[in-house]
Amino acid sequence: MRRLGSVQQKIACVFQTEVKEEQSRKRDGQPFQVVAMESLNPVALEADVDGALATEKLDGTCCYVAVYKGQPHLWARLDRKTNKQADRRFKKYRHAHRSSKGFTWNVEEDFKTVPETWIAAHGVKHVNGQPAPDEHGHIPGWVPVEKDNKQYCWHSSVVDHQQGAALVLRPAVDDEDLLEVAAVPLAELLEETLELIGTSVNGNPYGLGSKKQPLHCLVSHGSVRIRNPPPVDVQQLQAWFQESPEGRVEGIVWHCSDGTLLKVHCHHLGLRWPDGSPSLSGRPLVVRVASTVDEYISGDGTKDLFTLLSRLNGRRFKRLQDVQLDS
Template identity: 70%
Template structure:
């Protein structure tokens, strides 16, 4: 079985990119943005992109499963960012050079403080004992999701440390990639994996999960939602696929190469809008498989685990149709 890459840092675009003199749709106050050219990134040929596994790029927030205080925990993504003065200096340099290459950071003084529990992501470069920022001026990292932390309450709703489980959205157990299932999965099954948290209060909820009164947040293992008939890695074919294929109603594609490297393309790279109406992921039938034993370790009858356990065995036509008032 192919080993899927772990999303610990920013993933490179499958194409070479260039600056377009228009305001960025992704980053506020940035008067330019990056778009894909038709030229392949040279690194993808070395990684044998044509044999890579194509998977759906999900629109959520990145998470990680590893140990904390001797037990497996869910960790939330927290990039260490520059303080206001350093950020202003960095933006000015970017605007003048249309690139961040050559910019010099004072890592000890330029960055905001982070919690003592913060750890840098894997493969972050270090210099003089300090982690070095990436081309976006961020130092990727993680903080543990602890019970009672309001900042990460939506993360907490998808994990039960008492039972040692998380709520995972994945292709159905019979490998039917046209059907999804929601299951309570042991944290031990996900050790050292990265996942995406999606749901009601994440990035505008493009998949239509839950509502304000009944929020739903679920984890999805990176690389688990495979694209069945991906287009070739060619600009025109990808553009056409995003525009006309039902499978193309996704934020983007992430390719998992045999050597563990990752490459991506998202709709913004191609000048296409996102969200794009009824998403491909949101339109798949989904069955709930969260049995009573999944919530046995907890006594909170109002938890998301308990609510989903009442729907155990129910099948819905799409993620938008999941509701608890049956």
């Protein structure tokens, strides 16, 4: 069976959309809002979205596992963005034409520099050997997570590159109702994309950890399945998000049999997120991190997240958000 997390292509909205010139409900500083229309995206019809596997869209930051310096390594999402001058020119063009189609970029001059280790995401088009921006003027990509880079300290907390392991939240193999957090070999996650969620990511909608003792983990894309998804219809989806306990999610990602990925999130339908306690936060959890504490003590002797979770090995919690770490 295809590993659902091993996808990096751009995900289209399952509905046709229109762009409204108003502040985005999802992204700070984005001066437009993408709104779902009643009609399905033709891509969704062609891919038979009605027969697709529906999974939970998680609210965090995207990561990628790939080889770096000869070893499996965690990479953080870093889009190459425009400089101020090019951004003004782009916004002016889009406002005048109500579309970005036909706008011409000079990648070398219009975009901010990125680290030498930066790589473009799979699926990014290249023109004359240069990665080309998408319709929003971004070039999606990745940078390897380095322990001494404070910008990615929360990414670093969920991975031990020396031991080749990552802290992953996933449904238990023997009980899909039960979540587990486990130390998973990075080699098993190669070419997968995952979502980093936790205390210091996107306002912590899942209520993980605390300021005193932050808690973060990775979730493989496509691993949290929605068992009874509503029909792919705007009105029925709106009702599901608002009324169903299972609908307390940021959105849905459909995995179609031909590999196509389609999504919808609350903001597309004019709904708030988060609005109440997310369904993921209320699911029961078991900790399955090796109890051999010495294996996970960091080089400077501090009590890292692997060590703290290993002290809870085998413990069950009624809800994910009930997990508290001892300092």
